[in-house]
Amino acid sequence: MENFTFYSPTCFVFGKDTESRAGGLVKRFGGTKALIHYGGGSALRSGLIGRVTASLEKEGVPYVLLGGVKPNPRSGLVYEGIGLCRREKIDFILAVGGGSVIDSAKAIAAGTVYDGDFWDFYSGKPIENALPVGTVLTIAAAGSEGSPDSVITKEEGMFKRGASGDAIRPRFSILNPALTQTLPPYQTAAGITDIMAHLYERYLTNTKEVEVTDRLIEALLLTMIHEGPRVIANPNNYDARANIMWAGMMAHNNSCGVGRSQDWNSHNIEHELSALYDCAHGAGLAVTMPAVFAYVMEHDVMRFAQAAVRVWGCQMDFAHPENTARAGIEALRSFLTSIGMPRNFAELGAREEDIPALVEALCRGDGRQGSISGFVTLNEEDCANIYRMMV
Numbered sequence: 001m002e003n004f005t006f007y008s009p010t011c012f013v014f015g016k017d018t019e020s021r022a023g024g025l026v027k028r029f030g031g032t033k034a035l036i037h038y039g040g041g042s043a044l045r046s047g048l049i050g051r052v053t054a055s056l057e058k059e060g061v062p063y064v065l066l067g068g069v070k071p072n073p074r075s076g077l078v079y080e081g082i083g084l085c086r087r088e089k090i091d092f093i094l095a096v097g098g099g100s101v102i103d104s105a106k107a108i109a110a111g112t113v114y115d116g117d118f119w120d121f122y123s124g125k126p127i128e129n130a131l132p133v134g135t136v137l138t139i140a141a142a143g144s145e146g147s148p149d150s151v152i153t154k155e156e157g158m159f160k161r162g163a164s165g166d167a168i169r170p171r172f173s174i175l176n177p178a179l180t181q182t183l184p185p186y187q188t189a190a191g192i193t194d195i196m197a198h199l200y201e202r203y204l205t206n207t208k209e210v211e212v213t214d215r216l217i218e219a220l221l222l223t224m225i226h227e228g229p230r231v232i233a234n235p236n237n238y239d240a241r242a243n244i245m246w247a248g249m250m251a252h253n254n255s256c257g258v259g260r261s262q263d264w265n266s267h268n269i270e271h272e273l274s275a276l277y278d279c280a281h282g283a284g285l286a287v288t289m290p291a292v293f294a295y296v297m298e299h300d301v302m303r304f305a306q307a308a309v310r311v312w313g314c315q316m317d318f319a320h321p322e323n324t325a326r327a328g329i330e331a332l333r334s335f336l337t338s339i340g341m342p343r344n345f346a347e348l349g350a351r352e353e354d355i356p357a358l359v360e361a362l363c364r365g366d367g368r369q370g371s372i373s374g375f376v377t378l379n380e381e382d383c384a385n386i387y388r389m390m391v
Ligand code: NZQ
Pocket: 038, 039, 040, 041, 042, 043, 069, 070, 071, 072, 073, 097, 098, 099, 100, 101, 103, 138, 139, 140, 141, 142, 143, 144, 147, 148, 149, 150, 151, 179, 180, 181, 182, 183, 184, 187, 190, 191, 194, 252, 267, 281, 282
C-alpha cells in the first residue's frame, strides 16, 4: 500500500426530511448570505426549492437563486454565477441537485475568490481557495457530494475537464434518499452505472497488497448489484434508494481509493462522449467500461479474474484465467443492459465517423500530449481502437 493523506471533512446529514435542516447548516458553516444553485427545474417542480428556501428564511439567512444548470454543466453559467456572487456579496453556495449542479456550484465557489479565469483550475491548477459549498443531493450518481472534484464543459471547443482541491469539498451534504424517488428510470440507472464505474476505476490498480480497499470496493459493487434491480423494479423502494445513495458517496469520497494507484481511463474516454453528444455520463460509461476493460484486460488478467469471482460469482478457470476475466466483463455488460443502459454507439446516439474528432479532443485537446494514463497508458491508436469496439 502507498502512503496517503485522507482528509474528508464533509458533514453528512442523511435521511427523510433532512432538507429542512439546510438553513441551520448554512449558518453553522459560516454562511450569512447564500447563493442557491439548481438545475433545469426538477427541484422546483418537486417543491424542494420551496422547502429549502423556507428553511433559510426560518434561520434568517438571506439568499439569491440561480437555476438553469444543464447536465454536463457549462462554463457560461459558471461565469454568470461568479459575477452574481461578487455583486451580491455571497459567502456560501448551496447546491440543490445532482452532480452537475454541485460541480457548477464548486466552480463558482472557486472562481469567485480567484482573480484569473476560473478555467485555469480545469487546465491543471489546483484549487486552494473557494467559498464554502453545501449540497442537497437529488440523485445518487456522481459522488460530488463527498468529493474534492468538479467537472465542467467549456463551451468553446466543448472540452469536458475536471478540477480538484480540498477547498471545494462540501462543508455539508444533505442526503435524503426519498428525494431520488422522482428520478426517471434512465437517470436512476445512469447513476447506478456511474457509482459502479467509480468503484471499478479504483479497483483497476497497479499497487499490490491493497486487500482492505479491494474488499471495500467489492462490497459496494455487490450492494449495487443487489439494490440496482430492486430500485428499477420499484422506484419508491426507500431502503434500496438509501443503500444506493450511501454507496454512491462511499464510492467516490476516496475512502476506497486511498493507498493505491487508480485508473480513470474509462472516465476520460467517456467525458468526450458526454461533451460531444450531451448524453448522460453514466450511460456513456455503460458503453465505455466493457470496451476499455476488454482492451486492457491482458495487462493484469488476475485482477479482472478476481473481480469476476468475488463480485460476479464466476467460476475460476485456473488453466485459462483469461476466460474468467472475460466472463466478469460480460457479466458487467449484461447487468448494465438489464437495468436499461445502452450497449453501443448507436444506442447512445454516438457516431462512428466522429471517432477521429473524439480521439483528437481526448488525447490532444486542452494541453494533452497524445495519450491518457491510468491502469494502462493509452495512446491515440489505442483510444481509436477502444471507440471502435463500442460501435
Ligand atoms: O436539471 P434537473 O431538472 O434537476 O434534472 C436533472 C438532470 O436532467 C435530473 N434530476 C436530478 N435529480 C432529480 C432529477 N430528476 C427528477 N428527480 C430528481 N430527484 O437528472 C438529470 C441528471 O442530473 P445530473 O446532475 O447531470 O446527474 P449526475 O449526478 O449524474 O451528474 C453528472 C455530472 O457529474 C459529473 C459528470 O461528468 C456529469 O457532468 N461527474 C462529477 C464528478 C465529481 N464532481 O466528483 C465525478 C463523476 O465521475 C462525474 O464525472
